[in-house]
Amino acid sequence: MQAQTKVTQRTAASASGNRVNVLAFSGDISSTSKEAILGAYHGLDGGSSRVLLDFTGVDYINSSGIAIIIQMLLEASKTGARTIAIFGLSPHFRKVFTMVGINKYAALHVNEAAALASL
Amino acid sequence: MKSGSSVHVHLPSELGYEKVAMSTAASMAALMGFSKDRIEDLKTAVAEACINAIEHGNNLNSSLTVGVVLSSSDDQLEVKVIDDGAGINAKPVAPDIDRKVQGEEDPRGMGMFLIQALVDEAEWHQGPPGKSFVRLVIKLDKESQ
Numbered sequence: 001m002q003a004q005t006k007v008t009q010r011t012a013a014s015a016s017g018n019r020v021n022v023l024a025f026s027g028d029i030s031s032t033s034k035e036a037i038l039g040a041y042h043g044l045d046g047g048s049s050r051v052l053l054d055f056t057g058v059d060y061i062n063s064s065g066i067a068i069i070i071q072m073l074l075e076a077s078k079t080g081a082r083t084i085a086i087f088g089l090s091p092h093f094r095k096v097f098t099m100v101g102i103n104k105y106a107a108l109h110v111n112e113a114a115a116l117a118s119l
Numbered sequence: 120m121k122s123g124s125s126v127h128v129h130l131p132s133e134l135g136y137e138k139v140a141m142s143t144a145a146s147m148a149a150l151m152g153f154s155k156d157r158i159e160d161l162k163t164a165v166a167e168a169c170i171n172a173i174e175h176g177n178n179l180n181s182s183l184t185v186g187v188v189l190s191s192s193d194d195q196l197e198v199k200v201i202d203d204g205a206g207i208n209a210k211p212v213a214p215d216i217d218r219k220v221q222g223e224e225d226p227r228g229m230g231m232f233l234i235q236a237l238v239d240e241a242e243w244h245q246g247p248p249g250k251s252f253v254r255l256v257i258k259l260d261k262e263s264q
Contacts, residue, residue, distance in 0.1 A: 092159035
């Protein structure tokens, strides 16, 4: 019954010229999203240490979905080599991500340009 | 909308159906004149309460349903989410993001915290099967309408 999560990958250049891997999500982010999200993250090449998560196409996120993003932050922290940033969250989910504390480990930006300027 | 109205929804104990309760709560709150921000808060709180009821209260048992009762009054919307479990005997705890990112705490387990943080009142009641429920309330702020 749960809606699917679609993840597409592309690359972008940060304002300082660094290569950035962008993972763009669409659909719902819930407990069934784990394989799609972490699978895409694990599939990123090691050529760039910068990862940008695009939530523009996401309508629904629940606490199980937020836990998957935390799992990604945990893995990024363990390897110690990746910087993760986020953009495209609705004002409500920016608030929720901040309440949970995700902004301490992944900067939340209003749009892609602002995110790329910071990476 | 007439004050004192109530809507009853019965959800299958299958993840995903929380969105039906979420949409119903959002529609009712919109009819009552709640702001978009408050409706978004309510949607997340109702979804999390239903997920807890489906997963933990009814253990994803397809023969059980989750009851959702939405009741309006002049100044508030109350939502009760009822399941067949024994109820929750725990207090909402704020997530410790440092411990979660270090792998010292389960990344999950934020539902109760979000519910309490997003609505004006949240109470968990324990009872016999079909009588355990969480009660959520959001209040109309007349000055912001």
